[in-house]
Amino acid sequence: MTVRIITDSACDLSNEEISSLGIDVVPLSIRFGEQQFLDRDELSVEDFYTRMAASDDLPQTAAPAPGAFETMFRRRLEEGADSIVCINLSAGLSATLQSAETGARDLGADIRLVDSRSVTGGLGTMVLKAAQAAIDGASADEVVALVEDLRNRTRVYGAIDTLDNLKKGGRIGNAQALMGSVLSIKPLLDISSGVVEEAGRQRTRRKSLAWLRDKAAEHGDAISNLSVLHAQAADIDVLLEMLATVVDPASTRVGVIGPVVASHGGPGVVGMCFTLES
Numbered sequence: 001m002t003v004r005i006i007t008d009s010a011c012d013l014s015n016e017e018i019s020s021l022g023i024d025v026v027p028l029s030i031r032f033g034e035q036q037f038l039d040r041d042e043l044s045v046e047d048f049y050t051r052m053a054a055s056d057d058l059p060q061t062a063a064p065a066p067g068a069f070e071t072m073f074r075r076r077l078e079e080g081a082d083s084i085v086c087i088n089l090s091a092g093l094s095a096t097l098q099s100a101e102t103g104a105r106d107l108g109a110d111i112r113l114v115d116s117r118s119v120t121g122g123l124g125t126m127v128l129k130a131a132q133a134a135i136d137g138a139s140a141d142e143v144v145a146l147v148e149d150l151r152n153r154t155r156v157y158g159a160i161d162t163l164d165n166l167k168k169g170g171r172i173g174n175a176q177a178l179m180g181s182v183l184s185i186k187p188l189l190d191i192s193s194g195v196v197e198e199a200g201r202q203r204t205r206r207k208s209l210a211w212l213r214d215k216a217a218e219h220g221d222a223i224s225n226l227s228v229l230h231a232q233a234a235d236i237d238v239l240l241e242m243l244a245t246v247v248d249p250a251s252t253r254v255g256v257i258g259p260v261v262a263s264h265g266g267p268g269v270v271g272m273c274f275t276l277e278s
Contacts, residue, residue, distance in 0.1 A: 003134040003143055004081040006072055008064065008096050009039040010089035010260040011124040012229055021131035026072055028096065029062040030259045036062075039259050048259040049232055049267065059263040063096040069103030073111055083110040083140035087127050087147055089119045089260070090194035112144050114151075117194030120261050121227030121253070121273035122156040129225075153276045157199065157215055158189040159208040161233065161268030188212075205235065212272045213242040220246075225275040227253040231262040233270050243272075 007013075009027040018025055027039040032051055037043035043051075052059055069086070076084055086104070088097040097115050104111040116123045126147050133143050186208040190199035202208040216223060226247050230236045236254070243252065257271060265271075 001082045001137075001139060002080055003083045003085060003138065003140050004076045005127060005131040005134055005143070006069075006076070006084055006086040007123065007127045008088050008100075009258060010094070010096070010119050011127050012120045012255055012258045012261070013124045013127065014255060017124075017128060021128065021135065023127060023131050024072055024076065026064045026068050026100075028064055028094070028260050030263065031060040031062065033057055043259065045256055045258055048262070052262070052267065059259065061094075061260050061263050063094050063099045066099045066102035069100045070107065071103075073104055073107055073109070077107070077109050083112065085112045085114060085130060085134070085140055085143045085147070087114045087116050087123065087130060089123050090117045090191075091115045092117065092193075092195040093119060093191075110140060112140055114144060114147050115194070116147070116154075117151055118154050118156055118273075119191060120156070120257055120271050121229045121255065122154045122191070124255070125154070125225045125227060125253075125273060125275065126150050149278070150275060153278060154192065154273065155215075155276065156191040156271065156273045157212055158191065158265060158269055158271045159202075159205075159212055160187045160189065160265055161205060161208075161270075162266050206238070209235065209239045209242060209270070212239060212270065213246060216243060216272065216274065217246045219274075219276060222277045223247055223274045224251075224277055225253075225273075226251065227255065227273040228270070229255045229257045229273070230270045231257040231265060231267050233268045236270065239270060239272075247274075 006024045027041050030037050086100050091097040130143050130147050186202045188200040190197045
């Protein structure tokens with residue numbers, strides 16, 4: 001039985017990870033003003049950051065059209081897949097899962113749709129584990145059970161470096177953004193439930209990175225699958241050094257946050273994702 005794994009571009013997996021495990025990625029769209037691009041297909045991560053730095057407007061993201069999922073599903077079924085497991089970013093953050101459901105509706109095939117209730121490295125880890133399980137011969141039922149178990153044990157935290165994108169997006173006003181910048185307020189986020197929740201604030205960037213380390217330290221040896229992803233954060237090595245006192249650095253996966261998350265978090269945002277042992 002052949003099980004294929006499909007996800008979306010909010011997984012922030014590298015090209016090497018995607019190709020080595022035969023993962024298919026359906027891209028979200030990124031819009032700058034009147035220009036719209038398919039994430040990573042038509043706009044590289046590097047070009048995205050260049051455009052974002054030069055733009056006065058917040059880049060907008062949009063879920064893939066149902067037809068994009070339908071096309072991918074049909075392609076894999078025609079190639080001989082017996083089942084498809086499609087793992088998407090949290091339905092609490094995007095309409096992507098709904099789009100996948102619409103794309104699968106009329107195909108009459110064994111297509112399992114899973115809400116990861118996560119994003120970036122959290123979603124990416126689930127997809128990597130699912131793809132490896134499929135390669136090892138797991139059935140669709142077994143892959144779905146694996147992802148659902150991982151989902152319940154996944155934690156995702158973020159540290160925002162600048163309030164500019166929140167201001168551009170209308171989430172906070174100019175005065176609030178200015179005051180936050182003057183006070184060096186660094187918002188901390190908890191996305192473990194599949195929605196963005198404020199987890200606290202720190203007055204300096206270093207303290208916000210230390211907060212991430214302390215969140216990992218709370219769980220000690222119960223942590224596995226640690227991922228650290230960042231949006232061109234110049235101080236990412238500082239965080240990695242801090243985390244090395246908690247988790248073996250050789251087991252830490254480091255990657256780049258793509259346009260889907262960085263559009264909202266802004267440059268310098270850092271995400272930390274891990275799984276708690278059962």
